[in-house]
Amino acid sequence: CLLKLRVSSQRTGLYGRLLVVLEPRTGEPGAPLPCNNFGPGDIVGLYEGAAETEQLATGILTRITQRSVTVAFDESPESSLALDPSSSYRLLRLANDVTYKRLKKALVTLKQYHSGPAASLIDVLLGTSEPLTFCNGSLDTSQKEAVGFALAQKELAIIHGPPGTGKTTTVVEIILQAVQQGLKVLCCAPSNIAVDNLVERLAAQKQRVLRLGHPARLLDAIQHHCLDAVLARSDQAQIVADIRKDIDQVKSKKTQERRDKNSCRNEMKLLRKELREREEAAMLASLTGADVILATNTGASPDGPLKLLPEDYFDVVVIDECAQALEASCWIPLLRARKCILAGDHQQLPPTIMSKQAATGGLYLSLMERLIKKHGEQVVRMLTVQYRMHQAIMQWASEELYHGRLSAHASVASHLLKDLPGVTPTEETSIPLLLIDTAGCGLFELEEEDEQSKGNPGEVQLVSLHVQALVAAGVRVGDIAVIAPYNLQVDLLRQQLSPRYPELEIKSVDGFQGREKEAIVLSFVRSNRKGEVGFLAEDRRINVAVTRARRHVAIICDSRTVSSDAFLKKLVEYFSLKGEARTAFEYLEDIVPDNYSHEGPQGPSQAAGKPGDPARPGPRPRQDRQKARGARKANRSGPPGQMPAGPGVSDGGQPEGTADPFRTMIVDFLESSKTLLEFPASLNAHDRMLVHQLAEEHGLKHESVGEGKKRYISVRKKEPRPRDAMSCPGGGQVHFLLASPGPRVFLQPISVPPPQGPTREGSAASWNPFPIELSLVFPTGHTGMNGTTEEDFDALVSAAIRADNTCWLPGCKASVVTLGQLCLHCGQRFCLSHHIPEVHGCGEEGSSTTPGRGSAEKGSCTPAVEPRTRPWTPVKRVHLQRRLDKKLGELSSQRRSKKKDKDK
Secondary structure: OEEEEEEEEEEEEOOOEEEEEEEEOOOOOOOOOOOOOOOOOOEEEEEEOOOOOOEEEEEEEEEEOOOOEEEEEOOOOOOOOOOOOOOOEEEEEOOOOHHHHHHHHHHHHHHOOOOOOOHHHHHHHOOOOOOOOOOOOOOOOHHHHHHHHHHHOOOEEEEEOOOOOOHHHHHHHHHHHHHHOOOOEEEEEOOHHHHHHHHHHHHHOOOOEEEOOOHHHOOHHHHHHEHHHHHHOOOOHHHHHHHHHHHHHHHHHHHHOHHHHHHHHHHHHHHHHHHHHHHHHHHHHHHHHOOEEEEEOHHHOOOOHHHHOOOOOOOEEEEOOHHHOOHHHHHHHHOOOOOEEEEEOOOOOOOOOOOHHHHHHHHOOOHHHHHHHHHHHHHEEEOOEEOOOOHHHHHHHHHHHOOOOOEEOOOOOOOOHHHOOOOOOOOOOOOOEEEEEOOOOOOOOOOOOOOOOOOOHHHHHHHHHHHHHHHHOOOOHHHEEEEEOOHHHHHHHHHHHOOOOOOOEEEEOHHHOOOOEEEEEEEOOOOOOOOOOHHHHOHHHHHHHHOOEEEEEEEEEOHHHHOOOHHHHHHHHHHHHHOEEEEHHHOOOOOOOOOOOOEEOOEEOOOOOOOOOOOOOOOOOHHHHHHHHHHHHHHOOOOOOOOOOEOOEOOOOOOOOOOHHHHHHHHHHHHOOOOEEEEOOOOOHHHHHHHHHHHHHOOOEEEEEOOHHHOEEEEEOOOOOHHHOOOOOOOOEEEEEEEOOOOOOEEEEOOOOOOOOOOOOOOOOOOOOOOEEEEEEOOOOOOOOOOOOHHHHHHHHHHHHHHHOEOOOOOOOOEOOOOEEEOOOOOOEEEOOOOOHHHHOOHHHHOOOOOHHHHHHOOOOOOOOOOOOOOOOHHHHHHHHHHHHHHHHHHHHHHHHHHHHHHO
16 A cells, blocks of 8 residues: 555556556655555555545556556546545555456356357367367378367367477467468467467467557567557547547646536546547457457456457467466356367466365366366377477476377487587586485575475575586576575575576576576475475476476485475486486585584484574584584485496495495405405496595595596505505515705605604604605615615615605696795795695695794794695595696697697
């Protein structure tokens, strides 16, 4: 409600309607309106004064700004609206009961219908008679077959169009064929946007179309096809315009001279009567001159412009998106013709029913679905070739919901994001299906008692990282959409992503039906220990969400939670089998979300409280977080499956997500004489994570080898530690400790027991605080360290000096004799490329302690900073390896390009 408004201006516009501009009645000019929920298209009532008074008029809100609101009123000769600029008014938003009244009237008319053009059609639709045998044309595509079938049927034809199969294209073709046969067609749909889409398609085919409906509710692109615009271009438009000018003059005279109210009122009635007669004549000419008349289901009511047409005027009624419409609304246009063609997909979202009582009473069942269940294939033709999705995306929907009848057209069967212009081939842009599994990661949904909707901040982070990866690869933000089933999650995603990506569409599943994008990112939100999935269990909602994608779809979910539903479990298994499955640990190294609560051996602990709860535990130390993460990974139980056998693995068959079979394999490998164990590339992301973790626990070398789907894990036994290599019988390795207290260099075998004290190796008198382990190889044939000749010892000293003059970073062979830098944290010398503590790995520990040089000056031989003892996680190792490979590839390509330029 908006109170204390005054009339700023009023005029006749929007095809003969009275446009009134209202603004706040304050002493300050241009004062803003208070906060409100008004929007264009709302039905509003106008009242005078602030007290409870009778309603002056109802209208449609056409425009609202921060300082004014514009309302369009439909005036009639019997009730003219006189507004005083000096008076105060209030505006109330009214409930739209017009649709309800029209639905009720249609049902009453249906009950009393005995004879008319739709008599035989009613018998077929209500099941009192069977439809005639249809004629099946010998056409080569499913769309042409559907068109021929629809035209051949006498009373009823249903076009079943799964996602991306060109249902609207088929409907347009049917309408065009009917027009060529001289039939009059009434085309309807439950929503304005669906009708406007048909108007655009038909207008592009040079058809004479007429769109019924209020101009304020239509798209700007098709405004010139609406009835009001056609009337404005008609032959009587100038006469109608002159009458409107006379009406405006009488209104102004009426406002200025209140003494002649009666004469002005009589003159106004005569003018309005003449205006109505001329407009009806022009309207009838426009209706009969159109090949196709389009309106919403309720817009085809006999209360509107169609009342000017004869009852049996139309030959065919076409209802698009029939599966989303209430059956009662479909009866409004169906009563105007003897034949109907219904199009839609009853495997997508059904009609929206707000009343549970009405839904349980059967109102949720659409007319299309009811007829398909009753008559089956004899009234239905299904479109089977889809032109939107990659083969892998389509196959799941085809098998689960469409009996495996769908096939992808050759133009889309294998298209990927990397095929788009300007998109770089990466791991994300080269796959059509991606599953990011949060099971066992503690990324639980929010447990807010006050919130009816659901949210999951952990999945918001994962969505943000995946969108960032796609955009970094060159995918346009406008080609990506993020979909979540819950409005709270939509709000959280918008808060996180909208400031960075203004063009990114983030909507609920219901709000994205009928749309499509190159890449779709789905957040399923639900993650709890009870296995509750809520309305995710609605198969049709998931079908809509997945089939919006053209080239790439990524699902972020807790497989353990969603697998409690059989339909969702099949979806997760399909993505794991046909696509790439990753765990959230590959994206977030230290996953400790705000709502995390650890589930230990004693059972689940108390759930984390709300943000800001003083009883809620704070952030865990780094080591504790690593242990908790390892416990979560070990306790995780994913969707049941079988581990395929592969290289190095003799047999599988254990449930997926269980660490016991992998632990057994690794223990047997340690006890055997083998030095290499390879796991198959068919392992999913969670099992790969378990293998890395177990190999790290047992001190084995582990790495991922290969790229993409050919990547597998290689596990090797580490070489003996320096303390274990004390002799070299028959040749081999001898390990020494290098110390350089001054200009001289000493080599000392590390088998010498270190003195008691705080030092790690050696003593304060003879050892540098930062000892270096050096591995040297003797030539074959030496008997050991005691048998080493003087020449060999000199060679060892030379090798030690060379090692001391080389950058300390493993793998770097740069000399540090001239251009070296001593690190103040670890005391080692590095080249200029690696001397920064954060680069060679001691920056984090050294930032909070005293530099090693200061400790040495004080006479202490204790290192100021202990070396990095916590090993990198397998995920971190893989991530760093990827970055290194990518960098090396870039440098190699730069060298090749420079060499080519030099050759030229």
